[in-house]
Amino acid sequence: MDAFVFTDDLLVHVDVIDNDHKELYEITNILLSSSAQSGSMDAIVSKLWQYTRDHFRREEELMASKNYNKLNEHKTEHEYLVFKLEQLTGHLMEEGSAGITAEMSTFLTTWLKEHIESYDRQFALSLSA
Ligand SMILES: [Fe+2]
Numbered sequence: 001m002d003a004f005v006f007t008d009d010l011l012v013h014v015d016v017i018d019n020d021h022k023e024l025y026e027i028t029n030i031l032l033s034s035s036a037q038s039g040s041m042d043a044i045v046s047k048l049w050q051y052t053r054d055h056f057r058r059e060e061e062l063m064a065s066k067n068y069n070k071l072n073e074h075k076t077e078h079e080y081l082v083f084k085l086e087q088l089t090g091h092l093m094e095e096g097s098a099g100i101t102a103e104m105s106t107f108l109t110t111w112l113k114e115h116i117e118s119y120d121r122q123f124a125l126s127l128s129a
C-alpha cells in the first residue's frame with residue numbers, strides 16, 4: 001500500500017507536538033506495512049499504544065501549562081482515541097491474528113490526521129491568538 005505520509009499541511013507549528021506527530025506517522029507506517037505472516041505484531045502495536053499515550057500526556061501537560069480553556073474536552077477526545085485504538089488493534093496482539101483488516105487500516109490512516117487537523121490545530125492557534 002502507499003506510504004502514509006506526514007505532509008507539511010499537518011504541521012501545527014509547535015515543535016514538540018509536530019515532532020511527536022511525525023513519529024506517530026512513522027510508527028503507523030511500520031505497522032501498516034507489517035503483516036501477521038512476518039511474525040508477531042506485538043512489538044509494533046505496543047509501541048504505537050505507548051507512544052500515543054506519551055504524546056497525549058505531553059500535549060495535555062503543555063495545554064495545562066498554557067491554561068488552555070478546552071483542555072478537558074481535548075482530554076476526553078484523547079481518552080476516546082486511546083480506547084478506539086486499543087479496541088480496534090488489540091486483535092493484532094493475538095496469536096494467529098489474520099493481520100490488519102480494512103477497518104483497522106481505515107481507522108489508522110484517519111484518526112490521527114483528523115485529530116491533528118481539528119483539535120490539535122485549535123490548540124496551536126489559541127497560542128498565537
Ligand atoms: Fe497530537
Ligand SMILES: [Fe+2]
Nearest residue numbers: 059115119120
Ligand atoms: Fe491532541
